[in-house]
Amino acid sequence: MLMKRALDPSRMHPKRHANLPRVSKVKETPTVKTRRRRAPVIIRDMSIDDLSEVFHLGESLFTSAFSPNLYRTWDEYEVTGLYENDSELCLVAEVDEKIVGFMMGTTVEKHGTAWKYGYVVWMGVKEEHQGLGTATKLYREIENRMRDRGTRMIIADTDESNEAAVGFFQKLGFAKAGSHIWLSKNVSYRRRRKNAANQ
Numbered sequence: 334m335l336m337k338r339a340l341d342p343s344r345m346h347p348k349r350h351a352n353l354p355r356v357s358k359v360k361e362t363p364t365v366k367t368r369r370r371r372a373p374v375i376i377r378d379m380s381i382d383d384l385s386e387v388f389h390l391g392e393s394l395f396t397s398a399f400s401p402n403l404y405r406t407w408d409e410y411e412v413t414g415l416y417e418n419d420s421e422l423c424l425v426a427e428v429d430e431k432i433v434g435f436m437m438g439t440t441v442e443k444h445g446t447a448w449k450y451g452y453v454v455w456m457g458v459k460e461e462h463q464g465l466g467t468a469t470k471l472y473r474e475i476e477n478r479m480r481d482r483g484t485r486m487i488i489a490d491t492d493e494s495n496e497a498a499v500g501f502f503q504k505l506g507f508a509k510a511g512s513h514i515w516l517s518k519n520v521s522y523r524r525r526r527k528n529a530a531n532q
């Protein structure tokens with residue numbers, strides 16, 4: 334504090350001030366604002382006409398290179414099944430009337446208990462729209478809808494290596510409950526041998 338005051342030029346004697354090295358004023362170049370205004374994101378109910386677009390968006394995200402498990406389990410029946418089961422928990426994010434993201438969930442009731450769970454099953458945001466808060470907006474809406482129905486806990490699962498999804502859920506207050514292990518067994522080999530023997 335003392336040092337700061339001693340060095341304050343306004344408190345110095347004018348002559349002493351004059352001895353200070355002159356700092357030439359650098360002319361500031363005005364910064365040109367190039368940031369493009371983004372169209373607002375609208376969160377709305379998924380409609381039956383959206384099902385194919387959502388399926389294809391998922392297909393572009395859940396590739397075998399990105400995640401073999403998501404790739405294997407994502408198909409058109411996931412979309413139609415969840416939509417048929419509970420369309421109110423199937424949401425899309427739209428920009429300029431184009432779907433840029435989706436979130437689909439369901440609720441699970443445990444018979445004989447007062448517990449009702451919400452389950453966020455699938456979510457995805459177009460790569461070029463990621464990191465802009467789209468999934469957060471989708472999540473806030475789905476959580477509100479789940480809460481309105483008396484959901485007491487919301488669960489979600491994803492690959493441990495999916496940093497974006499894990500980071501996303503943690504940011505929204507989900508605690509890491511433990512590792513989820515995916516097991517797979519290739520059973521096509523035996524069938525191929527059987528087919529070969531029958532030929």
Ligand SMILES: CC(C)(COP(=O)(O)OP(=O)(O)OC[C@H]1O[C@@H](n2cnc3c(N)ncnc32)[C@H](O)[C@@H]1OP(=O)(O)O)[C@@H](O)C(=O)NCCC(=O)NCCS
Nearest residue numbers: 455456457458463464465466467468469497498500501504
């Ligand atoms: C996971 C996903 C849906 C997040 O969508 P998004 O719209 O980019 O997410 P948001 O912009 O709302 O991000 C909210 C928070 O999530 C976390 N997050 C998002 N992307 C992240 C990343 N790549 N790495 C780490 N954390 C990330 C951050 O904490 C972020 O908050 P911040 O922006 O203040 O840092 C998106 O990355 C995606 O579609 N991934 C591919 C599909 C997928 O893996 N789905 C999950 C399995 S079903």
